[in-house]
Amino acid sequence: MTTAIGFKDTDRKTSELLEDILHSIKGEHITLRDLLAMMGESGLLLLCAFLSLPFLFPVSIPGVSTVFGAGIVLISAAITVNRLPWLPQKVADRRLESGKLRPVLQRGVTFLRRIDRFF
Template sequence: MLSHLLTSIINDIHGDTITLRKLLERCGREGMLLVCAIACLPFLIPVSIPGVSTVFGAAIVLLSTALFLDRLPWLPQRILDKDLDANKLKPVLHKGVGMVGKLDRWLQPRWSGLTTSPMQRFNSAVLVFGGLLLMAPLGLIPFSNTVPAVGILLLTVGMMQRDGVFVLLGYLGHVLTVVYFGVLAYLAWVGGNFVLS
């Protein structure tokens, strides 16, 4: 159960700060997808943690690239060792346990063709794209981090649990993110032309 695994990770967080390196060490290589899922949780609730979007988005990109290349991850020390406020992060993760717990009851192995080779590489490539969307500097715009985070979370839990339905939902989340960002870009363009005219 994903919620039980996430709870055990939260209970292992001690002190005032936590680094991504410690989370990775706790999860191991098999937990790279879990770390990607954890990185999405702060963006699913209305709590702002400064600097998290860039750090976690970059981590998702690099971890997904490692999955795509089927090798152990390499992350810059700047990302691995950046101190995150554990006192702000833990409550967010606790709320994330509830969200993941709701997903647990729906997850089951099905449509496994979407979670096995060669689709594993394609799914990893989609995760890389999702991480880049999450890193977009649009933090002040409503849902600009939430929409890509939902797509990443659905895709990662689908890959972890071999659930092709959730993988498809993750694809849909990424498509909706591109549409949403496209609408924002169009509105900015129209607004800019209006101001200039």
């Protein structure tokens, strides 16, 4: 008999999480810090997945593996200690335009819904 692992913080699909974030964005701007807090661990894991994409190509650009690998290590350390990754205040408090962010999140929801059936 097999039992599921049962992660406590991944009980929702990431597409559902992105859709909730999409509907909860009010106003003209949102800070990167607020967006990361809303995304939680699922968002950080999704970011790690995107950062690992350049490693799938047979030809590498010099320096990319160091920068992206360091990003993956720092994000995974933050997940391990159950905290948001540290970002300089200037970066974390950077304001993102909601009008430009909404279409990106909508495309993310559409893409994740397509691959949800495989997971």
